[in-house]
Amino acid sequence: MVYFLQEYFFNCFTRSASIILLSLSLLLPQLSNAAIPQKHEDFPQGVSAINPGSELWREVRQRDSAVTGISQVKGVETGVLINSRGGQWARFRIENPVKYAPMVLGVVFLVLVLFYVLRGKVGIEGGLSGQMVKRFTEYECIVHWTLAIVFLFLAVTGLILLVGRPLLIPLFGKEIFSLIASASKEGHNLFGPIFLVSLLMMLFSFVKRNIYEKGDLAWLLKGGGFIGDGHVSGGFFNMGEKTWYWIVILIGLVISISGLVLVSPNFGQGRLVMEISHLVHVFGAIILTAISIGHMYMGSIGTEGSLEGMKSGYVDINWVEAHHDRWAKECHENEMVISAEEYARLQGSKPDTAMEKEA
Amino acid sequence: MASMKFYCDAERCIECNACVTACKNEHDIPWGVNRRRVVTIKDGEQGERSLSVACMHCADAPCAAVCPVDCFYTTGDGIVLHDKDICIGCGYCFYACPFGAPQFPESSAFSSRGKMDKCTFCAGGPEDDHSSEEYKKYGRNRVSEGKLPLCAEMCATKALLAGDADVLSDIYRKRVINRGASAFEWGVNQLKG
Known part of the structure; x- marks a missing residue:
């Protein structure tokens, strides 16, 4: 039984780790693009147009650092937007x-x-x-x-x-x-x-x-x-x-x-x-x-x-x-x-x- | 064949809860059951966002997989429905659902919850279309009248969209392109000071 539970939690961990890796790999091209316009006088620090919400959604989606919101609907965990453990x-x-x-x-x-x-x-x-x-x-x-x-x-x-x-x-x-x-x-x-x-x-x-x-x-x-x-x-x-x-x-x-x-x-x-x-x-x-x-x-x-x-x-x-x-x-x-x-x-x-x- | 989906645009949702109210009214849903709810994240902080969530009619639905009596079925339009005559009210679908969509009319000791109730995409249930049985168990059947779910139809900011997945993604793509342009402009202006 302990083994099954360990496996269960191990799965939780590996899944969240793979999401972090995936999001990192998505970020990398943007970081390298951001380096290009550095030569340009007008944009000394570069411009990265990352969706301001993306950080938030990544947190919402990741189960270990679940961001809990609020809802007018009262009940069990109504403030949790996405629960991937289920x-x-x-x-x-x-x-x-x-x-x-x-x-x-x-x-x-x-x-x-x-x-x-x-x-x-x-x-x-x-x-x-x-x-x-x-x-x-x-x-x-x-x-x-x-x-x-x-x-x-x-x-x-x-x-x-x-x-x-x-x-x-x-x-x-x-x-x-x-x-x-x-x-x-x-x-x-x-x-x-x-x-x-x-x-x-x-x-x-x-x-x-x-x-x-x-x-x-x-x-x-x-x-x-x-x-x-x-x-x-x-x-x-x-x-x-x-x-x-x-x-x-x-x-x-x-x-x-x-x-x-x-x-x-x-x-x-x-x-x-x-x-x-x-x-x-x-x-x-x-x-x-x-x-x-x-x-x-x-x-x-x-x-x-x-x-x-x-x-x-x-x-x-x-x-x-x-x-x-x-x-x-x-x-x-x-x-x-x-x-x-x-x-x-x-x-x-x-x-x-x-x-x-x-x- | 169409694949029906909901999409809620977080940049447009203003947390008015009209979709929740419309849904409750249209389907005559009992007290305590909410097929749809609006969740606000970072309420009162910078970057606050709201989203309206209900059953998302998953292509590979965890509720259908876990149900011990196999009461779920997917219609030709890709809508996930369930048969209340078969449901035993065990609550497993609620634990399995990522969106907390399944609802139960009661929650008392000895695990008596009553039959599960959830968003039907306004498509009724397995009973005959527009029969009083269907209305009593599942609410109005708008899809059979050629209408889309009421929550999305009456959304004031058009944040909540419902319909065929291809059409929805087209609409959303156009919105993202427009926003990308304005976000870029905003970024440039910020740097220029």
């Missing part, structure tokens, strides 16, 4: 995110398909025991799924707005796509702030367990279990989960803040602020979406026993031994492991207690 932003958007977002997401998807075909589901040694440990409270599960659903909705609607023109208009035609895009835009704008709220809930409810600790470096050195054989050591959250958590929080906050800037044009922010916010927003969103596809894979068909943890809040003790051995010790010490019968009773009794409450 065209650059538009070109950059079409040539980079619009073009590469489907490719990046497609490549991530294909890599995961390939990984699944080659390695298959990552199982648990000795299979599932049936003995369960409570990993997440109901509140934590609700926070996770709220964030997940809002995120998926925003990712889909955002992608429709980003790549709908080249990919969906040929399928549906402009009229029908306009309806889809309009609904996507309104939905995206309404659900965006909800994403920030659920992101903050995620931040507060999981932050304590996601602070990096001593054993995490060993996890990283073993490549999270993908490199070599044998178990990798992990606590309640392993190093990969912690990193994913911090990616969600940090990129999520960046997307949320830039999104809030974009969603509230009523504060009269200028076009440059909007353009930068848009680029930050779109690159952050593509990165987060690409990684989230990996998370969805590992949380569902990629690893045996993971989805159960977020569905009921309980995980199998053998799954804990395999992926979170340090936390497994704690579970045994604190006698948190419950039998299969106890788990079935707890799961089965839920509807009963709900009915009792209603009664």
